[in-house]
Structure formats: C-alpha cells, structure tokens
Amino acid sequence: LKKEPLKVMISGAPASGKGTQCELIVQKFGLVHISTGDILRAEVSSGTDIGNKAKEFMNSGRLVPDAIVTAMVTARLSRQDAKEKGWLLDGYPRSFAQAQSLEELNISPDIYIVLDVPDEILIDRCVGRRLDPVRGKIYHLKNFPPDSDEIKARLVTRADDTEEKVKARLEIYKQNAAAISSTYTSITNKIDGNRPKEIVFKDIDSLLTQLQKDKTAKSVKP
Numbered sequence: 001l002k003k004e005p006l007k008v009m010i011s012g013a014p015a016s017g018k019g020t021q022c023e024l025i026v027q028k029f030g031l032v033h034i035s036t037g038d039i040l041r042a043e044v045s046s047g048t049d050i051g052n053k054a055k056e057f058m059n060s061g062r063l064v065p066d067a068i069v070t071a072m073v074t075a076r077l078s079r080q081d082a083k084e085k086g087w088l089l090d091g092y093p094r095s096f097a098q099a100q101s102l103e104e105l106n107i108s109p110d111i112y113i114v115l116d117v118p119d120e121i122l123i124d125r126c127v128g129r130r131l132d133p134v135r136g137k138i139y140h141l142k143n144f145p146p147d148s149d150e151i152k153a154r155l156v157t158r159a160d161d162t163e164e165k166v167k168a169r170l171e172i173y174k175q176n177a178a179a180i181s182s183t184y185t186s187i188t189n190k191i192d193g194n195r196p197k198e199i200v201f202k203d204i205d206s207l208l209t210q211l212q213k214d215k216t217a218k219s220v221k222p
C-alpha cells in the first residue's frame with residue numbers, strides 16, 4: 001500500500017515542546033518539518049533581507065509581519081518533498097490572518113495538535129533552553145543536558161529567551177490562540193505537554209499512526 005502523506009500542524013505556547021516533539025515525529029514519520037522560527041533564525045544569522053527585517057521583531061518577542069512569514073511558508077509547502085512526504089508545520093499559523101491565508105490557498109492540515117503546558121513551567125523551560133548551532137538540536141540545562149563536553153561548550157542561548165521576553169511572547173500567544181484554533185476546531189487534539197517528552201510523544205505517535213491508517217484506507221476505497 002502506498003502511504004498517503006500526512007499534513008500535520010503543531011501548536012502551543014512558547015517552549016511547550018513543539019520543536020522537541022517535531023524531532024521525534026520526523027524521525028518516525030519522515031515528514032518535512034517546516035518551522036517558521038527555525039527558518040527565520042537561519043535568515044537572521046545569514047543576514048538576508050528577510051532576516052534583517054525580522055530581527056528586531058524576534059529579538060523583542062513580537063510577531064514578524066504576516067506577509068513576510070506567509071510568503072516563506074507557502075513557498076516551502078509548495079516544494080515537491082513536502083507534497084510527497086507530507087509536512088509538519090510548526091509555529092504557523094500564529095495569527096488569525098495567517099490561518100485565513102492558508103484557508104484561502106486551500107491548505108488544510110489533517111490534524112491540529114496543541115501542546116498544553118502551565119505558564120510557570122514555560123518560563124523555566126525557556127530560561128534553561130540551549131541550542132546546538134552545529135546540529136540544530138534543542139537542549140535544556142536541567143531537563144536535557146548534552147552528554148559531551150564538546151557539545152556543552154558550543155551551546156548558545158536564544159536572544160528571546162529571557163524571562164521578560166518569554167512573558168511578552170506568552171501574552172501574544174494567548175491573544176491569538178482562540179482565534180486560530182477556531183479555524184481548526186473539528187481536527188484539534190489537545191495534549192498534556194507537561195510530562196516527560198517520550199510520554200508526550202507516545203500520545204502523538206498513536207494519533208498519527210491512526211491517522212495514517214485512516215488516510216490510507218480511504219485512498220484505496222473505490
């Protein structure tokens with residue numbers, strides 16, 4: 001049986017674990033991971049036009065203007081690999097206007113996963129987060145420290161991971177969350193993200209495995 005490509009959206013507050021779960025989802029399901037945060041950070045560090053425009057918004061914890069991000073996402077979604085392997089959209093849509101843009105282009109996910117984590121835990125996760133710029137892997141000083149000194153020595157902190165900026169990002173997330181999720185009510189799956197990452201992944205894994213079966217069965221029906 002030919003597997004039908006899955007179309008997955010993952011959402012949740014800053015540091016709810018989207019990037020961490022996406023690493024695990026990609027490993028198992030081979031979807032094309034499209035993270036607007038990762039793409040924007042790469043643009044900033046290469047000093048592109050987009051990066052230069054996005055930088056001040058990102059560093060202060062505000063959203064980058066819709067037009068910039070939407071153009072980026074739709075270009076990436078239309079590439080062949082995303083069509084063939086399926087996609088995993090992380091960090092988009094982040095406003096009602098962004099959700100509308102996808103609807104207008106007839107781009108709808110099969111499932112909308114929301115990671116639910118209490119505020120006080122989110123702040124600790126951001127402040128302790130470190131990134132490995134070489135492999136792009138996400139660590140946490142307490143929860144997931146790297147196991148080699150070589151990696152430890154090269155870890156970097158995100159400019160928007162101070163307590164003050166996390167609070168601003170969380171506020172913006174809360175202002176937008178209800179309007180965005182109203183677009184995806186019928187396919188929303190809320191998951192308790194305040195558990196060990198392997199346990200959170202178990203829930204996501206069973207949802208996606210079932211979805212994969214359902215899609216494949218549907219596609220072979222006459």
Ligand code: AP5
Nearest residue numbers: 014015016017018019020036037058064091125129140197
């Ligand atoms: P983005 O990079 O998307 O940031 P975010 O949504 O704030 O999400 P994070 O990357 O902070 O967290 P995450 O949920 O991926 O958590 P992670 O797995 O790292 O966006 C950054 C900025 O870009 C925005 O502020 C905005 O300016 C701009 N931008 C992006 N998209 C945009 C858009 N669509 N429109 C406009 N602007 C946009 O985990 C966090 C920490 O917790 C890590 O240290 C991790 O190790 C740890 N952790 C993870 N899971 C667990 C667990 N289960 N238990 C314990 N610790 C855990």
